[in-house]
Amino acid sequence: MAPSKLIQPDRVHRSVYADPAIFELEMERIFGRAWLILGHDSQIAAPGDYFTTRMGREPVIVARQGDGSVRVLINRCMHRGAIVCAEGRGCASSFVCPYHGWTYDTDGRLRSVPVPSGYASDRTGELGLRRVPRVSTYRGFIFASLAASGASLEEFLGPARSSLDDLVDRAPGGELEVAGGVFKHVYRGNWKLMLENHLDGIHPAHVHASSIAASRGAPEPGPPGEESYRDIAIRQMRQNAMPEPVWEAIGLWTTARGHGYMGDYHDDSRLVAAMGNPAFQEYRARLAARQGQAEADRILGVTLWNTILYPNCSFMSQFRQLRIVQPLAVDRTVVYTYSFRMKDAPQQMFRDTVAFANVVNGTASWVLTDDLEVYERVQRGLSSGAAEWVYIARGAGRDIDEQDGTRRGATGTSEVFIRAQFRAWLDYMNER
């Protein structure tokens, strides 16, 4: 079936989640074209620093060059095809293939091969590691695109830039640093399922019912000065029980590229730095000292929850969590979750971030494990051919087009963000 037949205004065909042929086409037309977030400048601070990751299913090396620029190379030897760099991350002066010792500079150029006299002609100039054609950064975040041409990164991000601004602006020193370890969780479900969950305000009361109930029975978190490590976990689990009118009332915006972001639902002053809890006093003071009081108030006045950058990222600007989605197969996905330390913020701010990461994004989290279970159940359900369509009509027909180019849901529980993702999906899939 042609992609355009699979996407309708209020429903999508189950094959977009379950058909391996559709998945192949997505890897070529979506992950092969869109700007994909790969990581952050702080992961490769010095020349020679590198990390490996995937763009769709392409294995890549992201390497800092001597001139400070970032280059993204296909991690595949041009001789017989072995992965040349398997270390994950490090600092290198060259990448050496383990098979026959083909040696590449960190900019990808082929430096040497063993016994070069074995070749009739010298083709080293054209046998460098393949370069990913477009690389760009925004506020320290590294993006790349496998397509040689297309919209600029800034155009691609569009109004969703404001969420990345929010993430970075909160650092008193104006910069972030990846820190605190990386959670890598796998689920047996399609890559889109996670992106369709992170702006969904109906699901917490149902998916997270058991962690909400358990946390309600926990001892009350301590007042300022008598706080405990566990408070962040208990407070966050309880927040998932916000009543439906709260979810209905929050803003939910989408962009033409399928990105989306929503207003925050937190009312817990120990979790939200803007809310006046004494625990954040020093942080707010440092932000005001660097930015001025008015700008600090503006920064802390932005209240966003999750932002989706379609097709491979979801992040929480207020809580400094960023998740990169890597599709493995039509029914298997891995998600890497990073935490960030804010430059020049008090140590306790990062300790809170780590505690928050553990409860929300930890592999054994009370919260995340139930999300993963549901993704897997959806995938199993969608393998049934007897019922063909997936219904995404909540709020349909009531979406509001805003001046800044965003499309907003009529309420915070609208499925406008899923419709926006499929609108972008169709654009990528149809583009020739």
Added chain:
Amino acid sequence: MNVEQFLYHEARLLDTQQYEAWLELFTEDATYWVPLEREQKDPFETSSIIHDDRTLLGLRVKQARHPRAHARLPLARTVHQVGNILVLKEEEPELLVASTLTLVEFRTERQRVWGALVEHRLRRTPDGLRIAHKRVDLVNSEGELDGIAILF
């Protein structure tokens, strides 16, 4: 009960799903730690797969009994195989004990195997040995892992 018998008893409580009784083996000030990184030194500035005080550990037990605990219904069936038990240090009233754990987990048509190096800090109390600290270093803690809804 000697140290060896105590560790077997702990494993038996987990494998027979007597989680409330298992929780009673921990002291009030206990910590239960499954680090994310190899040789991780610190649970406050690096994330952990699990880093619980006794209260948070209790919430895991409560969640497991909830009728809508989706990832825990049904509860996984497990075998905790404890071996290589070695008392590393004795400082009254506490003992530092190393062991290895091989764990087989089965749930919803999937069987998984876990391996870990384990350390218990055991305290002698009037009620017998109790766990003051348990550290479980999974051999695949830095790997790409499915969600974990069991107790090690």
